[in-house]
Amino acid sequence: MSPDILELSVADSAGEMRRLMTELYPICRSITGDGVRRTLETIRQLVPLEIIEVPSGTPVFDWTVPNEWNIRDAFIKDPRGEKVVDFGEHNLHVVGYSVPVRQTLALDELQERLHSLPEQPDVIPYRTSYYNETWGFCLSHDRRNTLEEGEYEVVIDSSLEPGHLTYGEVVLPGESEAEILISCHVCHPSLANDNLSGLAVAVFLARALGAVERRYTYRFLFIPGTIGSITWLARNEENAQRIRAGLVAANLGDPGRFHYKRSRQGDAEIDRAVRVALRDAGEDHRVEDFVPFGYDERQYCSPGFDLAVGSLTRTPWGRYPEYHTSADNLDLVTDESLQGSLEMYLEVVKILEQNRRFRNLNPKCEPQLGKRGLYGSLGGGTEGRDQQLARLWVLNLSDGEHTLLDIAERSGMGFVRIAEAAEALVDADLLEEVEEGVRA
Ligand code: ZN
Secondary structure: OOOOHHHOOOOOOHHHHHHHHHHHOOOOOOOOOHHHHHHHHHHHOOOOOEEEEEEOOOEEOOEEOOOEEEEEEEEEEOOOOOEEEEOOOOHHHEOEOOOOEEEEEEHHHHHOOEEOOOOOOOOOEOOEOOOOOOOOEEOOHHHHOOOOOOEEEEEEEEEEEOOEEEEEEEEEOOOOOOEEEEEEEOOOOOOHHHHHHHHHHHHHHHHHHOOOOOOOEEEEEEEOOOHHHHHHHHHOHHHHHOEEEEEEEOOOOOOOOEEEEOOOOOOOHHHHHHHHHHHHOOOOEEEEOOOOOOOOHHHHOOOOOOOOEEEEEOOOOOOOOOOOEOOOOOOOOOHHHHHHHHHHHHHHHHHHHHOOEEEEOOOOOOOOOHHHOOOOOOOOOHHHHHHHHHHHHHHHHOEEEEEHHHHHHHHOOOHHHHHHHHHHHHHOOOEEEOOOOOOO
C-alpha cells in the first residue's frame, strides 16, 4: 500500500534539485532542437517522461510548428584574428534561432548585429528571434566597448530546417480522471531561475507524487514556452477539458517572496487553494490578478479554454535585474528558496487533494459533541479551543454546498485543522461526503 499523500514529505530536496539544475545549465536549449531533447532525456532518468515529437509545419491553431534550430559553434574574430565573442564560452552569446552566417564585416555593420545592456555593462543579455529569420550576437557592454575599428569575421554554424518540436509529459493517474496540471517551460539556454528552477520543482514534485496514492490525475508538461503550450492544447483539446486546476512553474529559486498570479477565472479552486496555502504557511507573499501576458498561462487561460491555471512564482519575470541575462545563473538560486518552493507546491496539492464537500447529518442545532468524545480537551489551552472551533465551523458550514476550502477561508482557520475536524466528524457519523462529478 502506497503511503498517504498527506504524509508525503519533500524535505531535503534542495541538493537534488540543484544537482539537476547544474547538469542542465550548460545545455543550449531553444524552443526546438537537440538541447531540448538532451534536457528531456535527463529528466526521463528521474520521472516517467514521455517525449513527444511534433513535425515542423504542423498547424497548431493560428500558429505553425517552426523549423528546428540547432547550433554547433559561433564566434566573432576581431581584426587581429582573436575571438572576441565565443559561443563556446556562453550559450547566451548567440541570438536564439540565428540563421547560419559566415562573413566578414566592418565594425559599424557588425554593431547592428550586437546586443548589450549599457545599464548593466557586465552581463550578457538573452535574446531570441524565433519567428523572424535573422542573426545576431549578445555580449556584455564592457566587452563591446573594447571593439576596435576594422574587419570582423563572424561565424554561426547553425541549422534551421524542417525537424520537430519536442516536449515531455508525465502523467500520474489518480482515482479520478480530473487532472491537476503543472506546466513549465524548457526552452531557455543557461538561465537558472527563469526556467531551470521551475523545471526542477516540477520534476521533484512529480517524483514525490509518483510514490503515493492520488485522488487526482497529475499531468506535468515540460514544453517550450508559448509554442509548446499552444501545440499541446491543439493536440489535447479533450484532455484539456479534464484539467481542474493548474499551475505554471517558473522563477522558483530566487530569494524573493512568493507571487501568485490568479487564473483568468480569478476565483477558481486553484486560486483559493494557493492563497490559503500561502496564508497558512505564514509566508510573505503577493497575489496579483490575471493579465494576458507572462508565461504559458496566457494560452491555458485563453478564452477558448479558460482553464483554472494560475502561476506560482517567487519574483515574477522581468522584476529582478538578473532576469534574461547571464546573471540569472546558479548563484542567483538559493537552496532555501528552491526547497521552500517545492514544499509550497506540495502544500497546494495537499489542499486540492483534501478539498471536499460534506453534509452535516445533524443540522438541527449543534450535535452533542461531548457524548461522542469530540468536545476537545478543556484544559483552557488554545489548542483545544481551536480544535473545538474548527469542528463547529465544519458542522455549521457543511450544508452540501461549502467546501473545506470555503470553510478555511471564512473561518480564517488553517486548512489542515479544518480538514482534521472534518475527518473526526465523519468518523463520528456526524458528516458525510457529498460526491461530485469530474469537474466541480
Ligand atoms: Zn524567460
